[in-house]
Amino acid sequence: MELNLLHLVHLNLGKRTNARITLPNNYTLFVMISPKQTLYGITSVCLDEPKEKHLHYIFIDFDKCTLEEATKKLLEVQKEFHLGDFSIYSDKEGSYRAISWSKREWTTYLHVLLHCFPLLDYGFWVWTVRRGAATIRYSRKICIPPLKIVKVLKGYEQTSFPEHLRHAKYDTGIEKEGRLITIG
Numbered sequence: 001m002e003l004n005l006l007h008l009v010h011l012n013l014g015k016r017t018n019a020r021i022t023l024p025n026n027y028t029l030f031v032m033i034s035p036k037q038t039l040y041g042i043t044s045v046c047l048d049e050p051k052e053k054h055l056h057y058i059f060i061d062f063d064k065c066t067l068e069e070a071t072k073k074l075l076e077v078q079k080e081f082h083l084g085d086f087s088i089y090s091d092k093e094g095s096y097r098a099i100s101w102s103k104r105e106w107t108t109y110l111h112v113l114l115h116c117f118p119l120l121d122y123g124f125w126v127w128t129v130r131r132g133a134a135t136i137r138y139s140r141k142i143c144i145p146p147l148k149i150v151k152v153l154k155g156y157e158q159t160s161f162p163e164h165l166r167h168a169k170y171d172t173g174i175e176k177e178g179r180l181i182t183i184g
Helices: 067-080 106-115 122-131
Strands: 008-013 016-023 027-033 038-043 055-063 086-092 095-105 135-137 148-153 167-171
Touching: 055 067, 055 106, 055 122, 055 135, 067 086, 067 095, 067 106, 067 148, 095 106, 095 135, 106 122, 122 135
Parallel strands: none
Antiparallel strands: 008 016, 016 027, 038 135, 038 167, 055 095, 086 095, 086 148
16 A cells, blocks of 8 residues: 655654654544653542542643633632632643542532533543543653642632542553554
C-alpha cells in the first residue's frame, strides 16, 4: 500500500510529539510519542464513612480558564450546595484543581460537577463518571512545575482534613481514548 502523505502536522508540546498523516480513502493516522509517567493522586471516596452512604469529597478539575473564572464558578457552587472551604491548586496557567473536604452523596457531587461546565476538564468528567469516583493528581508531571496553592475560598460549613484517603497510582502510558493496538 502506498501512503499519500498530503498532510503532516508536527507539534512539539514539551516532551510530547504528535503527528497526523492523511491517508487515502479519508483515513488519518495519528501518532503520539511521549514519555511514560507514573502519577499519584487521591480519590474522592470518603473512607471515614460507611460504604453504603456513598459519600465523596468535592474534587474539581478546571481546564482552559483563568483563575478568576474558576473562582467565580467555585463561589457559585459553594453557595448553591452549601460547601466548605475550597483550596485551589495549579501547576500551570489555565489549569486549576479545587478540593473541598465537604462530604456529599454521589448524585449531589455529580450535580456540583455539572454546574462547573464549560470550565470543567471534560476528561476529568468522563473518568469520574466511568470510575464512580474522582481522582485528583498531586504528583508532579514531567516538564511542569509542582502544584501550589494559589487561592483559598472560605465556605459555608466546617470541614477538616480526613484521617484516611484512598491513594491512586496511574500511568500515562495507558490509552485514555480510542483503541490501543500493541504491536510486537
